[in-house]
Amino acid sequence: MTFEFSEEFSSSSKTHSAKLAVIYARVSSTKQVTKGDGLNSQITRCEEYAKFKGYEVVYFFKDDISGSVAIRPAMTKLLAFLKANKKDQHVVIIDDISRLARGLEAHLTLRSDIAEAGGILESPSIEFGEDSDSQFMEHMMAVIAQHQRKKNAEQSKNRMVARAMAGFWVFRAPMGLKFERQAGRGKVLVRHEPLASSIQEALEGFASGRFQTCAEIMRYFETLPYFPRDGRGNLRFHRFKEMLTEPLYAGLLEIPRWNISLRKGQHQGLISVEAFEKIQARRARKQPVMPVYKSISEDFVLRGAVACGDCGWSLTSCWSKGRTKKYPYYICQHKGCDSYGKSIRRETLESEFEVILKGMTPTPKLATILLDLLKDGWGQCEAALANQKRERAKNIQHVQASINKLLERIVDTNSASVIKAYESKIGVLERQKLVLNEKLESTAPVRCYTDISRTALNFLLNPCNLWDHGGLSERRLVLKLAFGSRLVYDRNKGYRTAIPSLPFQLIQRLKAGLQANISPENMMVGDTGIEPVTPTMSM
Numbered sequence: 001m002t003f004e005f006s007e008e009f010s011s012s013s014k015t016h017s018a019k020l021a022v023i024y025a026r027v028s029s030t031k032q033v034t035k036g037d038g039l040n041s042q043i044t045r046c047e048e049y050a051k052f053k054g055y056e057v058v059y060f061f062k063d064d065i066s067g068s069v070a071i072r073p074a075m076t077k078l079l080a081f082l083k084a085n086k087k088d089q090h091v092v093i094i095d096d097i098s099r100l101a102r103g104l105e106a107h108l109t110l111r112s113d114i115a116e117a118g119g120i121l122e123s124p125s126i127e128f129g130e131d132s133d134s135q136f137m138e139h140m141m142a143v144i145a146q147h148q149r150k151k152n153a154e155q156s157k158n159r160m161v162a163r164a165m166a167g168f169w170v171f172r173a174p175m176g177l178k179f180e181r182q183a184g185r186g187k188v189l190v191r192h193e194p195l196a197s198s199i200q201e202a203l204e205g206f207a208s209g210r211f212q213t214c215a216e217i218m219r220y221f222e223t224l225p226y227f228p229r230d231g232r233g234n235l236r237f238h239r240f241k242e243m244l245t246e247p248l249y250a251g252l253l254e255i256p257r258w259n260i261s262l263r264k265g266q267h268q269g270l271i272s273v274e275a276f277e278k279i280q281a282r283r284a285r286k287q288p289v290m291p292v293y294k295s296i297s298e299d300f301v302l303r304g305a306v307a308c309g310d311c312g313w314s315l316t317s318c319w320s321k322g323r324t325k326k327y328p329y330y331i332c333q334h335k336g337c338d339s340y341g342k343s344i345r346r347e348t349l350e351s352e353f354e355v356i357l358k359g360m361t362p363t364p365k366l367a368t369i370l371l372d373l374l375k376d377g378w379g380q381c382e383a384a385l386a387n388q389k390r391e392r393a394k395n396i397q398h399v400q401a402s403i404n405k406l407l408e409r410i411v412d413t414n415s416a417s418v419i420k421a422y423e424s425k426i427g428v429l430e431r432q433k434l435v436l437n438e439k440l441e442s443t444a445p446v447r448c449y450t451d452i453s454r455t456a457l458n459f460l461l462n463p464c465n466l467w468d469h470g471g472l473s474e475r476r477l478v479l480k481l482a483f484g485s486r487l488v489y490d491r492n493k494g495y496r497t498a499i500p501s502l503p504f505q506l507i508q509r510l511k512a513g514l515q516a517n518i519s520p521e522n523m524m525v526g527d528t529g530i531e532p533v534t535p536t537m538s539m
Contacts, residue, residue, distance in 0.1 A: 021055035021091040024078055026063040026099050042095035049124040055091055067102030070109040082117035092119040097126055097141045102149035107142040161258050167266040174248055189267035198224055200270040203249060207275040214240045250276035261427060273438045298472050299328060302350060305479045309490030311337035339491050352494055357464050362507050367461050369510060392440045399433045460503055
């Protein structure tokens with residue numbers, strides 16, 4: 001009779017005519033259990049051996065764990081079973097010595113544990129004995145099994161390193177990417193929708209300033225029902241910090257522990273290398289443009305974007321309880337401020353803001369002039385693309401020449417510190433080269449002027465539309481796109497002069513020119529540009 005081992009052990013009270021035996025089988029991983037037939041083939045061979053020897057197999061023990069470790073779930077149960085039935089001595093059958101262990105230390109430990117528990121180890125592949133010659137052969141085979149395990153691991157790692165050096169990712173695919181087998185290339189990372197598009201939007205938003213912090217990115221993903229969560233249904237903050245530093249999303253690859261420097265991968269990234277470098281630069285500066293509060297909600301959309309006119313600190317918000325209902329207010333909570341604790345009605349603050357936003361909307365005549373100027377500017381940019389392409393090609397050659405010089409210096413020096421310094425400089429130049437190559441490949445416009453400018457022009461010509469019909473995230477976006485710094489509100493006088501962003505400064509310049517009867521051609525930007533030093537909204 002043969003049956004699977006259960007959790008409870010009980011000593012057999014029956015008298016057996018045949019010698020009792022148990023079978024132990026092991027494979028290295030769960031994948032070999034689900035996709036292979038290693039366990040069944042081992043058991044079949046052991047059953048044939050038991051039948052030949054006249055043994056009665058009473059239990060099976062199966063492990064899916066590396067042979068280099070001695071503590072295993074099924075092996076622990078096997079030893080417990082042998083101890084519980086020590087009076088009925090059992091033969092422990094293994095298919096091969098490597099199935100018991102693939103390390104000499106683990107083999108000796110298990111060999112001793114089985115003997116102490118009252119078991120007798122046997123195998124169709126080797127005869128175990130207690131004499132010196134048998135033990136010598138047993139130990140030699142255990143050493144050979146250990147050598148094979150290490151050799152297999154080395155060969156596997158060497159293949160992985162070689163593939164990684166060629167630009168192929170060889171570990172688990174990050175979120176938003178998945179492996180797809182391609183003819184002649186093996187498994188290659190490809191986009192995994194819809195996560196890929198969402199992660200792309202988040203990363204590009206952080207690079208452009210739409211998202212200022214990891215917390216803001218986290219709240220964006222909280223709105224996506226398909227985004228993976230933990231067992232409690234929560235999102236982990238550290239996941240988003242790692243997302244910002246993952247080169248794979250930019251089509252790059254880097255494995256420092258294998259001395260594989262940053263290089264172009266064989267997969268298509270979700271964002272550009274230039275956007276990735278902007279993200280790293282923003283993280284290094286740690287200067288958020290618009291602070292984001294966890295408590296912000298639809299109730300107080302201007303919280304964090306408006307500063308007190310007396311002290312310059314951000315206005316907070318609260319609900320004040322009246323006799324019959326609650327009333328919303330903005331309030332300064334900076335101690336020592338003349339306006340400390342003085343509230344401003346939400347309706348007053350936000351309605352006055354909407355007046356400012358409506359005042360930024362250009363007239364139909366101004367809009368027509370603006371569209372003509374932008375279209376002319378687009379044509380000039382297209383004409384300059386050929387020159388930019390040549391310049392970028394020259395820059396790439398210059399960077400490569402600098403890399404070659406540093407490599408020559410490394411060959412000529414024996415100083416470890418100097419070599420390390422040169423390697424650091426080469427790493428910086430290689431990153432520059434990746435960005436330049438990407439810019440060179442993307443020099444030509446991918447879409448026509450109308451398609452690529454439609455969304456931006458719709459916002460510039462009517463910023464109130466997005467504010468009136470958008471939700472919280474869209475309104476926060478309006479604040480970031482329309483203004484170059486926080487708005488300042490005086491409790492007695494209202495808003496002070498707001499500093500608009502660069503596009504709206506251009507509109508103001510055109511408006512002032514029309515009022516002064518200056519032709520649009522003379523209002524074009526000069527060589528020095530019009531962009532002023534724009535203060536940040538950091539608080």
